[in-house]
Amino acid sequence: AIKFTINNKKYESTTAKTILEACRENDVYVPTLCYHPMLEPVGKCRLCLVETNFGGKMVPACATDLRDGVEITTNSPRVVNSVKSNLGLILATHNQECSSCEANGRCELQDLVYRYGVEDKFPKIFEKHHNMVDSSSPALIRDMDKCVLCYRCVQACSLLQGMDILSMTGRGVHAIPKTAFDSPISETECINCGACSFYCPVGAISEHSAVRRTLDVLENKNGKIVVFQTAPATRVAISEEFGMEPGDISTGRMVAAIRKLGADVVFDTNFSADLTIMEEGSELLDRVANGGTLPMFTSCCPGWINMVEKLYPEFIPNLSSCRSPQGMLSSIIKNHWAEKMGRKPEDVIVVSVMPCTAKKDEARREELKTESGIPETDIVLTTRELGRLIKLKKIPFLSLEESEYNNPLGESTGAAVIFGNTGGVMEAALRTAYEIALEKPMPTLNYTPVRGFQGIKEATIPFGEIDLKVAVVHQASNIREYLKKLKNGEVEHHFVEFMICKGGCIGGGGEPKSLTSDYLERRMKGIYNIDERKTTRKSHENQAVQQIYEQFFEKPLSHKSHKLLHTHYTN
Ligand code: HC0
Ligand code: SF4
Numbered sequence: 001a002i003k004f005t006i007n008n009k010k011y012e013s014t015t016a017k018t019i020l021e022a023c024r025e026n027d028v029y030v031p032t033l034c035y036h037p038m039l040e041p042v043g044k045c046r047l048c049l050v051e052t053n054f055g056g057k058m059v060p061a062c063a064t065d066l067r068d069g070v071e072i073t074t075n076s077p078r079v080v081n082s083v084k085s086n087l088g089l090i091l092a093t094h095n096q097e098c099s100s101c102e103a104n105g106r107c108e109l110q111d112l113v114y115r116y117g118v119e120d121k122f123p124k125i126f127e128k129h130h131n132m133v134d135s136s137s138p139a140l141i142r143d144m145d146k147c148v149l150c151y152r153c154v155q156a157c158s159l160l161q162g163m164d165i166l167s168m169t170g171r172g173v174h175a176i177p178k179t180a181f182d183s184p185i186s187e188t189e190c191i192n193c194g195a196c197s198f199y200c201p202v203g204a205i206s207e208h209s210a211v212r213r214t215l216d217v218l219e220n221k222n223g224k225i226v227v228f229q230t231a232p233a234t235r236v237a238i239s240e241e242f243g244m245e246p247g248d249i250s251t252g253r254m255v256a257a258i259r260k261l262g263a264d265v266v267f268d269t270n271f272s273a274d275l276t277i278m279e280e281g282s283e284l285l286d287r288v289a290n291g292g293t294l295p296m297f298t299s300c301c302p303g304w305i306n307m308v309e310k311l312y313p314e315f316i317p318n319l320s321s322c323r324s325p326q327g328m329l330s331s332i333i334k335n336h337w338a339e340k341m342g343r344k345p346e347d348v349i350v351v352s353v354m355p356c357t358a359k360k361d362e363a364r365r366e367e368l369k370t371e372s373g374i375p376e377t378d379i380v381l382t383t384r385e386l387g388r389l390i391k392l393k394k395i396p397f398l399s400l401e402e403s404e405y406n407n408p409l410g411e412s413t414g415a416a417v418i419f420g421n422t423g424g425v426m427e428a429a430l431r432t433a434y435e436i437a438l439e440k441p442m443p444t445l446n447y448t449p450v451r452g453f454q455g456i457k458e459a460t461i462p463f464g465e466i467d468l469k470v471a472v473v474h475q476a477s478n479i480r481e482y483l484k485k486l487k488n489g490e491v492e493h494h495f496v497e498f499m500i501c502k503g504g505c506i507g508g509g510g511e512p513k514s515l516t517s518d519y520l521e522r523r524m525k526g527i528y529n530i531d532e533r534k535t536t537r538k539s540h541e542n543q544a545v546q547q548i549y550e551q552f553f554e555k556p557l558s559h560k561s562h563k564l565l566h567t568h569y570t571n
Contacts, residue, residue, distance in 0.1 A: 006072045019072055020048055020061035030074055031083055031112055033090070033201055034150035035062045037517035040159065042151045046086045047112070050074050058082060087112055088121030094202075095126055095145040102141070103203030105391070106384075106513060109148060110202075136184035138364050139192035139208055139357040144176050146204040153177055153196035153205050160502065162477030165190045191306035193476065193500045194357030194382075194509020207357050207510055210379045211388050217349055217379065218262040225341070226349045228263040229329050229409075230254060232270055233355040233420030233505035234383045236526035240512040241387030242397045246519035247526030252402025254386075258353075259403055260395045268405045269352065270412030272329035273419045273428070275548070276300065277539035279565055280322045280425075281433040282556035284495055288466070293317040295471075295486075295493040298425050300324040302362035303500030303509075305569065307476065312483055313571035321566040325419065326352050326359055327368050329409065330376035331564045336552060337409065345370045351379040353386045355420070355508030358500070367567045382510025411544035414531035421527045422474035422504035423450035423457060426497040430461065430470070431538045438464050445537055451528075453503065453520070456482050458493070469493045475502040 001012045006028050013022060018041065023030045033045040041062035049058040053071040058079065061072075073079060091113055098104050113119055126145075134142040151168060154177050158164045165188050166177040179188045197205045217226060239250040255266050284296050299305060299320040308315050323331065330352065334345040352359065362368070363377035370376055381389070390397050404410070415431050418424030427447045434442045449459035450470070455478035461468045471493045473482045479498055485491045501507040506523035531537060539545065553561050 002066055002068045004066060004068070004070045004072060007075055008071075013066060017066050018062060019050060019052075019059070019064045019066050019070070022066045023050075023061060023072070023074060028074055030061050031087075031115075032062060033108055033112065033148060034152065036152055036199055036201075036515065038160075039152060039155045039199065042155075044149060044151055045090070047083055049079060049082050049086075051076055051079055084116050084118050084121060087116055088118040090148055091118060092122040092125050094148065095128070095143070096124070101146070101203040102206035102209055103146075103200075105388075107203060108201035108515075134184050135208065136186035137190065137192060137208060137361070138186075139194060139360045140185065140190075140197055140205060141208050142185060142205050144178075144204060146202050147176055148202055148204070149175055150201055151177075152199040152201065156195040156199040160475065160477065161193060161195050161500070162480050163189070163191065163193075166196060189310050191303045191310065191476070191500060192358040192361045193303040195501065196509075197357060198509045198511065198513060207382045207385060208360060209385060210360070210381055211385050211392070214351060214379055214381060214385075214389060215392070217351070221262075224347050224349050225264045225343065226262065226351060227265045227267060227333055228258045228351045228353060229267045229269045229326070229333075230258070230353045231326065231355055231359075231420070231505060232273060232417045232424075232527065233508060233511065233523070234353050234386070235417075235530070236420070236506065236523045237355065237383050237511045238387060239397070240514065240519075241384065241391070244398070245522065246514060246516065247522035247524075249526050249530060250397075251530070252404070253397060253400045255405055256400040256403035257390045257395050257397055258386075260400070261389060261393055263351070265406045266403075267329060267333065267409040268412050268416075269325045269329055269354075270416035270419075271409045271542070271544060272325040272332070273416035274413055274539035274542040274545050275328055275565070276322055276325050276419075276425075277415060277428050277432050278545060278549070278556045279328075279561060280320050281429050281436065281539075283320055283322065284429065284433060285437055286557065288468075288494060295496045296320055298497045299567075300419070300425060301499045301505075302356065302358035303476070304479070304498045306358060306361065307479065307500065309569055309571050315483070316569050316571065319569055321562075321568065323368065323565055323567045324359075324362065325416075326354065326362065326377060326380075327567065328565045330363075330368070332409065332548075334370050334374075334376045335564055345372065345376075346374060349378045350376065351381060352377050353381050353383065355383050355505045355511045356501075357382060357509045359510075365567075383508075384510055384512055387512060408544035408547060411542060413539055413542045414534035414537035415539045416542075417527055417530045417534075420505045421451070421524050422499050422502075423452070423472045423497065424504060424527070426450045426470055426472050426495070428539055429495070432540045434461070434463065435538065436540065441538075450497075458491075468495070471496045473497070474499040474504055476500050
């Protein structure tokens with residue numbers, strides 16, 4: 001065992017780790033700004049410096065291994081003074097327009113400054129060096145004057161996502177993460193996944209906020225009906241905005257909060273996730289039976305669609321023609337439900353709450369407009385933005401009485417909620433496609449080969465006359481690796497699920513920011529718990545879905561389905 005002391009208290013560790021990890025495990029506070037447990041330590045912010053008995057210089061705890069016999073000091077006047085100096089310097093050169101900042105109230109720098117009281121430590125020498133607010137993307141805003149040079153966005157983009165859109169350029173006050181040729185981000189190959197915004201500790205990269213627009217819509221309805229829809233992964237993460245744990249299930253409280261915000265109707269994206277399975281499952285069976293393009297690729301993740309269109313257009317024929325559940329539900333609301341309510345599509349405003357920044361981008365697609373040319377999804381809020389709205393309106397989230405979704409577009413099965421996890425769309429599709437094709441249920445409902453965090457998961461399912469070969473790939477860097485293998489003929493599958501973010505939507509770029517290392521595991525568990533508690537766990541058993549086929553769509557892949565539930569892609 002490694003024996004060590006922190007502030008004169010003795011500890012032991014049986015595994016290798018850094019000094020920072022040892023301190024955190026033992027509840028010893030060490031300030032950090034550039035560190036995030038899901039990324040590589042870079043030791044840039046100099047806030048985690050500690051003293052050790054191995055020589056005079058202080059060392060960055062995040063990048064120093066725990067050695068046997070080390071005596072660590074985190075609270076000496078020397079350490080505290082160095083934190084204050086380094087923090088004061090970061091603040092002195094920082095844009096301090098906190099009151100209008102997207103990160104206000106959830107900013108790591110703001111918290112540190114408050115804790116250490118360094119607001120007057122140095123004269124403010126901030127000027128708008130970079131003078132660059134890039135709002136060219138519908139999903140993200142970059143305000144590089146707020147950058148603290150932590151490298152987290154650069155790492156998220158290159159290390160986690162394999163996208164390399166942002167790289168650190170320049171030195172000193174001119175250092176800044178930039179795009180190639182400093183182009184506006186919308187002109188790069190950025191897929192709007194939002195990983196950079198999720199990891200940004202401040203407000204330098206944030207979602208392109210729709211909070212004010214939503215407030216306006218809710219407070220000035222002018223006779224319109226405001227309909228919300230909520231994605232699968234929002235319900236296991238929204239409560240983190242209110243101090244609860246990752247994975248805590250708050251479906252009913254979230255619906256109640258949305259009603260308190262002033263929504264007239266709250267539908268569930270899970271309903272259309274079930275519907276997606278009907279359409280996509282049928283499309284798969286059709287492609288397999290009739291020699292269509294294989295492997296068929298899932299099409300619900302908008303970051304993934306951006307990636308195919310921008311970087312792999314040769315795979316466009318492989319994409320399922322199904323719209324995402326967000327797209328399907330908005331289409332049904334505006335083109336079918338509104339009419340049933342005796343209203344025009346223009347009278348309805350659809351606000352969708354998503355764990356994802358790229359959904360903002362998806363909502364603006366030309367293909368997803370009504371015949372009269374208005375967007376079917378008017379506003380997309382990230383889970384974080386919903387949290388902000390609820391706080392702005394002083395709604396007591398944690399003590400709300402649970403509320404139910406409106407029907408019929410609020411009914412869903414366990415198969416729908418697992419869409420939020422990597423492997424969930426595949427598992428849901430198998431539960432239904434197997435039963436429809438073979439006229440008997442899958443031997444097991446919990447299909448574990450497609451679950452978990454392995455980057456590329458593969459499985460073979462005996463499927464009557466054929467062996468159905470499937471794969472599940474999540475996190476952009478793994479996707480690029482998979483596509484390389486596919487191009488080289490190293491893998492062969494019938495059906496592949498792709499999710500751009502690690503873990504799937506629970507790891508979406510619009511989910512509440514977390515500084516823990518296990519938030520994905522815990523959100524994933526929350527999702528599977530919801531599935532297990534449902535009495536109906538197969539999409540084709542969703543009665544509201546059955547009903548909408550009987551009363552309107554007739555059958556999967558019908559003429560009406562094609563018009564309202566399917567789409568096409570461009571490059
Ligand atoms: Fe997802 Fe979706 S599951 S992409 O991950 O398919 O964002 O949660 O809403 O649309 O349902 C995200 C999550 C969704 C969609 C659904 C799909
Ligand atoms: Fe990179 Fe994704 Fe951020 Fe675009 S949105 S810069 S791809 S991390």
